[in-house]
Amino acid sequence: MAKGIIIREAHFPGKAPIEAYGNGGFRFADMSHRGSLLVLPSGIHGWEPADPLALKASDFDKLFAEAGKVEILLVGMGKDLRPLPAALRAALKEAGISADPMSTGAAVRTYNVLLAEDRAVAAALIAVD
Template sequence: MEIRDAHFPGRAPLDAYGGGGFRFAGMSHLGSILCVPSGIHGWNAAGFEDLDITAFQRFFDEQQDIEVVLVGTGKDLRPLPADLKQAFRDAGMMVDSMSTGAAVRTFNVMLSEERAVAAALLAVD
């Protein structure tokens, strides 16, 4: 049996969040997610302490198709470390942290406007 990383191959608005996961495209995912141009991927980050440069590698791999990165930091807004923000700037991406709920709402609006947006969203209960 082959076990693959969670992945939805496409861009889709997020229908719901909470209960430790997300709903989108008629499916649900338990845990955190990354929304990038190549699709929606499961993300191993469980909490704010997991947010380092390696946790965001997929964004740097797809940077040519991303202008804005939204980071949902959980129930509360937490500012990203300066070195992480600088790495995004150096790669030509604007990064903004906010609570996961605010990031989900902002992602959906920007996606509907066909903006080059991506999101890293920590799951919340």
């Protein structure tokens, strides 16, 4: 019986400020992650939406599972600000979550400030090069 490498879903179980971003990933809690992140009260998760240019409510299933713990969602849309699709905005509003799309850099900075203020914040951060 051959033993192979077990690949687990990326997850950091806790809250941590984002220390750096760029080069296709992020640094936090003395670790680095390549790819996008979904930062929730339950921890920091690796996150790869099917199409970063067309986000859907299903891309946020983990967020909706924690909806009662989140008031503000910062959506780092990459290098440029893009509006959230109407269906996604409606689903977030129905869950009681205020969503603010912005560039990923602005989302990281704002997340760190709100985290330091102990606010009920989450972030969906699309990686940038």
